[in-house]
Amino acid sequence: MDNDVSAGSTxxxxxxxALGITLLAFGIGxxxxxxxxxxxxxxxxxxxxxxxxxxxxxxxxxxxxxxxSGTAFVALGALWFTWAVSADNQVSANAxxxxxxxxxxxxxxxxxxxxxxxGQGTYGxxxxxxxxxxxxxxxxxxxxxxxxxxxxxxxxxxxxxxxTAVLAHWPTGVSRRVxxxxxxxAG
Numbered sequence: 622m623d624n625d626v627s628a629g630s631t632x633x634x635x636x637x638x639a640l641g642i643t644l645l646a647f648g649i650g651x652x653x654x655x656x657x658x659x660x661x662x663x664x665x666x667x668x669x670x671x672x673x674x675x676x677x678x679x680x681x682x683x684x685x686x687x688x689x690s691g692t693a694f695v696a697l698g699a700l701w702f703t704w705a706v707s708a709d710n711q712v713s714a715n716a717x718x719x720x721x722x723x724x725x726x727x728x729x730x731x732x733x734x735x736x737x738x739x740g741q742g743t744y745g746x747x748x749x750x751x752x753x754x755x756x757x758x759x760x761x762x763x764x765x766x767x768x769x770x771x772x773x774x775x776x777x778x779x780x781x782x783x784x785t786a787v788l789a790h791w792p793t794g795v796s797r798r799v800x801x802x803x804x805x806x807a808g
Contacts, residue, residue: 632685636678636694637743637784643671643701644747644777651754651770660770664708672702689736693744696731700724718758725751738794739783746776 643666650660676698683691704720728748732741750772757765786793 630682630685630687630690632678632681633687633690634784634787636675636682636690637740637780639670639675639678640694640697640743641777641779641781641784643667643675644743644750644773644780646777647671648750648770648773648775648777651773652767653770661708664705667701668705671700672698672705674698675701689734689740692734693731693740696727700727714758714761718755721751721755721758725755737783739779739786743776743780743783746772746779750776 643663646663646666647660649655650658650663653659675694679691679694679696679698681691682694685691725748728744728751731744732748734744735741750769753765753769753772757763757769782791783793785791
């Protein structure tokens with residue numbers, strides 16, 4: 622394992638923690654794994670932690686010239702804030718599905734934007750989550766909604782790990798040298 626944990630400014634750590642907590646609350650609500658806890662119960666977390674705190678972390682990251690984290694946190698902060706403040710509004714299933722689909726495209730862009738492996742993993746899992754949730758809304762499928770929730774939980778866990786790994790000096794990736802040795806020994 623690569624113990625280099627330098628990939629994380631304080632702003633990035635805070636942003637990843639905010640994103641991780643929000644994704645975990647949102648995802649757990651969609652899975653139905655905890656009795657009487659729904660995605661609607663994540664609205665307050667989404668508004669303040671995912672919306673405002675993440676957006677501010679994004680602005681600070683942009684100020685620090687960290688375009689990747691800044692763009693991600695500002696865009697996702699806007700997603701969470703918009704989702705939270707519009708949660709009580711009655712919209713058509715197609716409008717809700719379109720909202721999820723459009724932000725799935727944002728998550729896909731963030732996945733391909735580069736950065737570290739844990740960040741790309743977070744955004745990739747979040748993309749799958751939003752895509753499944755959108756398809757679940759369009760098709761009126763609870764199964765797709767629950768699957769999307771589980772992908773959000775996984776994305777939240779990866780975001781949480783990415784932030785905590787920097788703070789706790791845990792490994793953040795597999796070095797190429799170690800991976801090459803394992804392949805040689807196995808091959």
